[in-house]
Amino acid sequence: METTKTQQIEVPKLGLGTFKLQGKDCHEAVLTALAMGYRHIDTAEMYANEDAVGDALQDTDVPRDQIHLTTKVWWQNLAPDAIRKAFDQSRRKLKTDYVDFYLIHWPAPDMDLGAALETLLRIKDDGGIRAIGVCNFPLALMKQAVEDIGAPIACNQVEYHVLLGQTQLLGYMQDKCIPLTAYAPLAQGRLASFPELQLLAEKHGATAAQIALAWLLEQDCVMAIPKARSEASQRSNLGALDIRLDQDDRAIIAKLPKDQRFVNPTFAPKWDVG
Template sequence: MDAITTGGLRMPRLGLGTFRMQGAVCQSAVESALALGYRHIDTAQMYGNEEAVGAALRAAGVPRHEVHVTTKVWWENLAPDAMRRACDDSLRKLGLDHVDLYMIHWPARGMDMRASVETLMALREAGRTRAIGVCNFPLALLREAVETVGAPIAANQVEYHVLLGQTVLRDYMRGRGIALTAYCPLAQGRLAEHPALSAIARRHDASPAQVALAWLLEQDGVAAIPKSSRPEGQRANLGALAVRLDDEDRRVIAALPKDQRCVNPPFAPAWDKAA
């Protein structure tokens, strides 16, 4: 599978998201994905499924160095001591001595950016993670982490799909060699019967979801982590790697509205704060 090189990592472009998967369902899903060839698994402290992910990694028997594992610290645990404890707890539950990418899951309002990011950097130096990243950071916060604190941010994980644009953020990240990991890449199921995507899909003998994923995966520096608990869904998402869009397809997708955000919790940052 094609991979993005960022922060010393080779991160496969297509991964498996595990949000809202629990227990045996999560373990089975991760085992199935690994058997199908996925090598990028995304979890988080808040998901409550790190033990299930760890059990699946052990059961699958895939060599550890072949699998990229991301986990994240919740926004309520960004103080240095709390973050160190959270990282240790995540590693214990996963049954790993390190993850490949450790991320701040959401920024906290009024957070001490320097203290939080420098703690991430210390965890990297201690070998607890190979690289560090952030999630849900709009441009202003990402610039603070990168330019003010000087953090070697490998990736920013944000909502990104054909109905939500991230042009300004992507341009900055591409210029800095920072990967964008797209969560909610299928807009929480809203794309399954989208008329414009359906028309493109018919021409490529694909599904609208595969078209939407193909659009993301062809972009420089972009990875995607769709969630699917069923082998058939995971297999269908892998099929997006074979879809080749043309310029007319891209023109149609570019003309779609780009302001439809699916994930916007009360603690979310100011998304439009660009400077």
């Protein structure tokens, strides 16, 4: 598995997302992925599945220190005391002494970002977190966190796929050597409707989803965490690591629409354009 390095931590570039996986399905999906070679598992307080992920971490033969585990604090819990309470609950459900990444899941309109990041760093200093990070932070908020506050941000997890450009944000993060973690990297199952991707899939003896993942994973400072419940889907996603795109392939992908955002709740920040 290829890795990328951030805050002195080596992180597998391809991980398993668990959004909407619940109970037994989540437990089995995580166990299957770990047995297959995945070493990067992503969850969140809001997913209501940290218990199931924690059970899988206990039930697997893979040592905890070989698994990169990410969880997140919900945007309504960003006051310092609320962050600490949320973290303690997450760690208890995950049945682990520490998490590798602890992220702010969404920015809150009225948040005190400095106080929130300071609280995360105090938890890190206490040994509960290996590194801190954020999700859904557009460029202006990233600059505030990194430049104004000076926080050691390990990643920014945002929606990113062949149908949604993140040129400005990714350029900034690459310049700062901060990985962008792509969620919804398969555009929530919409890729098969684009004949261009189907042609590329036929060329490489692959699927449209594998082409889309390969495009992400070949980029510097980009990781991806597709959700995959079944063993077949998990194995298919791993297959993307073996695909090598050429310049013609990238030119075709570049011509696809890049304004298709599928995750845009009412509390979302103002997004960057392009």
